[in-house]
Amino acid sequence: MKFKFWGVRGSIPTPGPATVKYGGNTTCxxxxxxxxxxxxxxxxxxxxxxxxxxxxxxxxxxxxxxxHTHWDHIQGLPFFPPIFIPGNEINIYGGLDPVTNxxxxxxxxxxxxxxxxxxxxxxxxxxxxxSTIKPGNAVTIEExxxxxxxxxxxxxxxxxxxxxxxxxxxxxxxxxxxxxxxxPEDSEYEEYQSxxxxxxxxxxxxxxxxxxxIIDSSYTTEEYAFKQGxxxxxxxxxxxxxxxxNVKKLFFTHHEPTRTDDQLDAIYKQLKKENPNLDFEIxxxxxxxxxxx
Amino acid sequence: MPSIHNKELIAFxxxxxxxxxxxxxxxxxxxxxxxxxxxxxxxxxxxxxMTVKILKVINSAFYGLPQKITSIQRAVVHIGLNTIKNLAxxxxxxxxxxxTNKAEFNTQDFLLHSLTTASICRLLAEKLNVKxxxxxDFFVAGLLxxxxxxxxxxxxxxxxxxxxxxxxEENISLHDAEIEFMGISxxxxxxxxxxxxxxxxxxxxxxxxxxxxxxxxxxKDCIFxxxxxxxxxxxxxxxxxxxxxxxxxxxxxxxxxLEDLIVSLGDLTPxxxxxxxxxxx
Numbered sequence: 106m107k108f109k110f111w112g113v114r115g116s117i118p119t120p121g122p123a124t125v126k127y128g129g130n131t132t133c134x135x136x137x138x139x140x141x142x143x144x145x146x147x148x149x150x151x152x153x154x155x156x157x158x159x160x161x162x163x164x165x166x167x168x169x170x171x172x173h174t175h176w177d178h179i180q181g182l183p184f185f186p187p188i189f190i191p192g193n194e195i196n197i198y199g200g201l202d203p204v205t206n207x208x209x210x211x212x213x214x215x216x217x218x219x220x221x222x223x224x225x226x227x228x229x230x231x232x233x234x235x236s237t238i239k240p241g242n243a244v245t246i247e248e249x250x251x252x253x254x255x256x257x258x259x260x261x262x263x264x265x266x267x268x269x270x271x272x273x274x275x276x277x278x279x280x281x282x283x284x285x286x287x288x289p290e291d292s293e294y295e296e297y298q299s300x301x302x303x304x305x306x307x308x309x310x311x312x313x314x315x316x317x318x319i320i321d322s323s324y325t326t327e328e329y330a331f332k333q334g335x336x337x338x339x340x341x342x343x344x345x346x347x348x349x350x351n352v353k354k355l356f357f358t359h360h361e362p363t364r365t366d367d368q369l370d371a372i373y374k375q376l377k378k379e380n381p382n383l384d385f386e387i388x389x390x391x392x393x394x395x396x397x398x
Numbered sequence: 399m400p401s402i403h404n405k406e407l408i409a410f411x412x413x414x415x416x417x418x419x420x421x422x423x424x425x426x427x428x429x430x431x432x433x434x435x436x437x438x439x440x441x442x443x444x445x446x447x448m449t450v451k452i453l454k455v456i457n458s459a460f461y462g463l464p465q466k467i468t469s470i471q472r473a474v475v476h477i478g479l480n481t482i483k484n485l486a487x488x489x490x491x492x493x494x495x496x497x498t499n500k501a502e503f504n505t506q507d508f509l510l511h512s513l514t515t516a517s518i519c520r521l522l523a524e525k526l527n528v529k530x531x532x533x534x535d536f537f538v539a540g541l542l543x544x545x546x547x548x549x550x551x552x553x554x555x556x557x558x559x560x561x562x563x564x565x566x567e568e569n570i571s572l573h574d575a576e577i578e579f580m581g582i583s584x585x586x587x588x589x590x591x592x593x594x595x596x597x598x599x600x601x602x603x604x605x606x607x608x609x610x611x612x613x614x615x616x617x618k619d620c621i622f623x624x625x626x627x628x629x630x631x632x633x634x635x636x637x638x639x640x641x642x643x644x645x646x647x648x649x650x651x652x653x654x655x656l657e658d659l660i661v662s663l664g665d666l667t668p669x670x671x672x673x674x675x676x677x678x679x
């Protein structure tokens with residue numbers, strides 16, 4: 106399968122001269138299967154230029170999988186031009202919010218309100234279908250299987266595994282590896298750690314045998330010391346997971362919004378220096394390039 | 399014989415608020431961005447209403463978990479602290495359980511009994527060398543074993559009052575009196591609710607059978623015994639005057655009499671004082 110990043114930035118779009126190389130749009134990944142099925146992972150601002158590119162290929166049939174409903178992963182949805190054009194079919198998938206008990210339809214509905222947007226949901230001309238999906242229950246589109254896994258973030262977040270024609274890719278959405286909330290001297294420490302270990306095994310199983318891992322690696326290890334609990338991973342935690350999963354290629358994404366192109370290049374150089382013997386390729390996700398699994 | 403309609407019972411509990419101190423603490427802790435995660439977990443797991451409401455959400459089929467979640471700690475690992483925090487806040491937003499009710503059932507004494515039973519249940523599990531990954535399940539089972547009573551006090555206070563009075567006057571077990579006046583015992587009501595909320599079958603079974611001393615699992619034995627110890631030491635009161643164990647008989651799983659078992663557990667008063675710190679404002 107072919108995939109392309111349309112948005113690699115975390116939290117907020119960051120246009121400007123310092124982000125020209127890697128891009129300033131928030132998360133959006135386009136996947137095209139061998140059958141030409143279109144799968145879109147997340148609908149950050151990157152989905153706007155993706156939508157523009159699709160206008161040459163009408164009618165559009167798209168399957169949009171939302172990892173979670175934080176703004177930077179849904180804010181491009183009202184600006185995805187295919188939703189306004191009759192004859193297009195847009196299928197949106199995501200989880201049930203445990204706090205509000207609402208399905209994924211809220212991701213678009215909440216934005217299409219009078220105060221925030223001029224067009225109401227009823228006025229969209231494409232056929233729009235919502236599917237609230239459950240972790241572990243795969244969605245099948247032709248010969249492609251998309252399986253959600255619950256991953257730790259300050260809101261319900263799905264990582265998605267895509268298996269298609271013998272190749273596989275896993276995208277974490279936003280993900281912070283779970284840490285122990287107790288100190289080693291607390292009586293609850295050991296028990297809590299055993300829960301974490303069980304959850305890690307579940308994640309290991311979900312990513313077993315994948316070719317490509319696209320992972321939230323917002324921070325350096327030094328930065329993370331001040332950002333624990335914010336819901337994002339580090340370059341080091343990404344390399345650790347990729348090593349355990351024995352992947353072929355690792356993509357770092359969700360670049361920290363204040364990070365410039367030069368800083369990203371410097372981080373990459375440092376990572377190569379610190380990890381000279383990796384069995385897989387490491388890549389900084391960058392807007393606009395085509396990759397193949 | 400009157401009987402409770404399950405649907406009404408379930409709908410009623412949906413709207414039931416949590417205990418005052420935990421509501422107050424949840425509001426405080428969720429307003430402090432630096433509040434320690436373990437503090438939030440402790441507050442939630444010291445309130446049976448908050449605990450069941452969170453377990454209910456997380457065990458729903460929508461999260462397709464490979465195994466049932468039986469404790470708040472497990473819930474935090476699976477779905478994240480912020481979601482649990484916000485779930486607790488949504489329970490807090492329902493208001494607080496009134497300290498007095500028409501049944502004249504003392505909710506503070508009830509909570510003290512539930513909390514001390516929970517802690518003793520975990521102690522007994524440790525004594526039986528239960529795996530550390532399962533000890534919090536024992537705590538939750540102890541916390542929830544009498545959940546049906548607080549529901550009765552709110553849902554059907556007139557009949558529950560009659561049951562409490564008869565149990566006290568005639569020195570008979572409260573669950574028998576409940577069946578006479580309400581057609582259902584708190585253990586059965588707890589089971590109906592726990593089933594509806596898709597809780598772990600082991601937990602459902604333990605709630606249903608916590609007065610059954612025979613043919614038990616490790617969890618049931620621990621709840622049964624912890625319940626008797628809490629009553630014997632008068633840590634709070636949950637309306638039942640009967641201690642269901644002849645102190646001269648050996649408790650099979652522990653091979654000790656109830657009194658010897660209590661002695662073997664050491665000083666249990668810190669359990670009571672700790673529980674009280676979660677109850678009193």
